[in-house]
Amino acid sequence: CGFRLRGTTALPFRRLRLGFDPLSPLGQELRRQLATVPDLQLVDDPRQADALFDVLEDSFNRTVSSRTAAGQVRELSLTARLRFRLRTGDGEEWLRETMIEQNQLMSYSETAALAKESEEAQLARSMREDIAAQVVRRLAALQR
């Protein structure tokens, strides 16, 4: 039925500079996924890069999506959002501003606050992995 195994990712640039805050977990996850792309080098100095990844928003928000009559929170809505733009080495816009968002609901109870904290961390990790994978697909779809 026409399916074939996915091949290696080819990106239209060789030296990419990521504009993430060094401590951003999403930045570290994207760095990890890009490490498997053949002959791609991640550089820190924008002058040496032939592609500049500008991070416009890298946010993780939590809002209450359900609570009991007595003010107990029963469900949180977790939203990870990345807004980014890609420019060529000399600054022209290559990929205009793009937003990728992941949303996940998590049940909550105040008594299990400690446990919910580590569950939220695990959900956040997998949301970041998904966003990073979508970013790699967006970059691979770019024409030279």
Next chain:
Amino acid sequence: AGPAGAERADRDQPLRFTADALRYDDARRVNVLTGRVEITKGSLLLRAERVEVRQSAEGHHSAQATGTGEPAYFRQKREGVDEHVEGRAARIDYDSRTDTVRLSGNAMIRRLRGNDLADEIQGQTITWDNTAETFTVQGGGEGSPDGRVRGVLTPAPASSRGGTR
């Protein structure tokens, strides 16, 4: 500082001229000079392609300079000040009796302090009274889009300014 007059002597200076050709038109009792005409009278210089000079009974001169390709040009030093006034227009009329210069047709008049530009005014017609050192400019020439006069005045550097309010 009172108005510094033009060189007083200009009025009484003899009028000299050079030109490619000189013709005396007896009917109109006018000398017609043509071809790179240059007229000097004291510090006054008038240059044009064609100048008609008339001398009145009392010995006053009046000159009418016109330029078809090149505009007519005039220049005069201001008395007692290291400044010059110069101007060009399609046609320049000089009357030594009233000591006024009238520029008409895309006229421009300029005042230079030493050799940097102090003021410059463009308009349709400019009348310049040499003794009273006053000027009046009407209507913009072809150069100005909305038919208005355009003047650029450069305030004297603060140091040389007169008393301030």
Next chain:
Amino acid sequence: GEAPVPIVLRAQELSGQVGGPTVAQGEVALSQGPLEIEADRLEYDPDTGVAKAQGGVVVRRDGNVFRGPELQLQIERYEGFFLHPAYHFDVTGAGGQAARLDFLGRNRVAAIDATYSSCTPDDTGSYAWVLEASGVKLDFENNEGVATGAVLRFYGVPILGAPVLSFPITDARKSGWLPPSINLDSRSGLEVAVPYYWNIAPQLDMTLTPSLSTRRGAGLGSELRYLLPNHSGEMQLELLPNDRTTGERRDLLHLQHRGALPLEGRYRWTHTRASDDEYWKDFERNIPSLTPRLLASDLRTDWGGRGRWQAYARVQRWQVLQDLEAPIDAPYARAPQLGLRRSWGEAVGPRFDLELEYNRFELPDAAAGRPEGQRTHALGRLSWPLLDTPGAFLTPRLDFNAASYRLDEPSLSGGRDRASRFIPSVSLDGGLRFERDATWFGRNYLQTLEPRLLVVHTPFREQADLPNFDSAGKDLNFTTLFDANPFSGVDRVADARQVTAGVDSRLIDPSSGAEVLRLGVAQRYLFADQRITPEGVPFTQRSSDLLLLGSTSVIPSWTLGGSVQYNPEIKRTARSTLSARYSPGPFRTLSARYSLVRNASEQMDVGWQWPVYTGSGRGAGDGCSGRWYSVGRFNYSLAESRITDSLLGFEYDSGCWIGRVVAERRSTGQQEAVTRLMLQLEFVGLSRLGSNPLRTLKDNIPGYQLLRE
């Protein structure tokens, strides 16, 4: 001084004396650098540098426009006066008229008997809102407007009178009064609050909010913010010295600090404490924490985190606002938590992750069956990918969870106060990633198909007798299905002999790489009963709930999503959510969500921000049209068939002022609820900072966008 800038004069007629005054008549326009003057007649004296203009005089400079009959201005020093001017400042979009206006140098202007408003006067010449003052001084350099003897009128009604009123000229932070907010509350009565913003220093500012409530009396809110190179933070104190309804002092303290530590360390301290258990019912707006009845005090320090290792130390305590009708068992405090994480291996290939941690767990008041004590644990994960290509992966993994406990009381079996256990777990995670070009809905996409398998074997280790400080059952979703342990935290590890199978398919737009549709299904099959389960009852079925997941944005400006958890045993859905969001443009968003948890809750949420009336209102001449927006959110519990929380608001943007009316009804108990009405006026050009109702809207309405953001 530097070379004087030439003055360009344009007029129908110019005359004058060389070196003396020049007179320009007829459509006069003078320009020098940024300054432009128009008039019927203008006389410029080069000696004094003063320009006198009469007749339809207009002065334009740096975006500010002054019009009037007569002007005298020393051009270079920009000093002079303007009689009966009208003025408009681009930067604030506001202006007004005055008896006289004095130019005091490049950036300062002073007006006498002046009016100031950003509204365009209607045909009767009256303004929607106007600030009338005997004197207005505007300093564009320090971005400060000061009105003396000022009265602020709103549709003619004086709503604010002040001997001295300062207001920002630009958006930049500026000390001054912020728009007053008026709240009507079924528990606090009418409350008026007028915040004053004090820009103490570039890196320090404070907002003081005196408030008066008809039922509770006078209160003061204060928020101090600081921003230093390596440290930043906020301190907030909401104080009601004597709440007349309870006769006690009511207050809330909230601190938030973050900053750098030596050796590239970082610290983060958040602390929230309320004065009494009812505080959240009366002043929920003041509580910055997501959980109104659980207030955290959490000091955390971290080192590393960028490289292979991370060290952290933390003290985490909780304040529970208790309600005997719906009690909350306080979570354990970690006092302290000390930990070290280290990983070996590259991004690709074999990898070993280790976490070593010590915790002391305490409770605010000892509760039966919940022991206090210490735990030291080690979590290890060794993964050895046998195959790791873009198209296929196969990774065996060995996990271990070792913990040793020392309790304050010998409450363990046999009178022991000490216990420890070591639980290994083996898993094999594998999957394939297929792709093909496919046409769906008439367009061609890249379709992916990704089957995945996770085999887990974790031996049974008795833990019923051991304390449970930080473990709880995780929701069932795609992430947790493909995880060996259904518990979060460290204290509980479920025995497992199971395999989880799932497949995920996505449609990707080949031109942009954007994902437009995703469908997924997964289920877990058990080879043996699971004896340790979050529900506390052994799980004897051979298959878990079937999980279906879908989301799409294939329809422009729509995002649809849903997940269903189907229990094959009882052939009914155990849990499902369906959500739809339609947002075709800014300020236009409509979202609905249905969520069902069998035998627990069935809820419907609707939220929207939508323009109600965008016709051209008054003063449409200059594009300032009165636009009505409605904002709303309703949570309807189908199980109890009643609205649990609701919020309805209207925002009116007349172009020069924005009015917000927000009504909110929050339940605070089975039969109890608080209804709150918030009114807030924002005068464009006088003060642009919003106030509390905006936070309520931003928190509650998905996709809410601040007007004029």
